Amino acid sequence: MDIQKNFGLRIKELRAVKGLSQEALSHKAELDRTYITSVENGKRNVSIQAIQKIVKGLDVSFSEFFTSNLFDA
Template identity: 45%
Template sequence: MDIRRRVGLNIKRLRELQGISQEELADRAGVHRTYVSGVERAVRNPTITVLAKIAAGLGVQLVELVAG
């Protein structure tokens, strides 16, 4: 599986487990909601810095976003 797809699926799964919207995650991470959407759909290629912000917004370790 493509790494962007894996990261997007992991973010979506973790977000939904917490019961939060893309908008809330975006607010927590300090990024735009449409950016979160793009990452989840694997149409964005986020930097490691953005992934670290998203992981912090989810309250998880960065490695959880890339785990297979």
């Protein structure tokens, strides 16, 4: 799997743990819901600014976000 798909899977995973819908995350992250959908589906190359907003919206640290077997090389 590629990094974009893994990144999207990690968002889905943490969003589920937090009990957030895509819409709720989009509001918290100040991003459009359709953007969140495309990121989760691995169809977007995400900027560092968007990553920061998503991580903040999920209420996790960067280290917590990137601590996942999905990111192992």
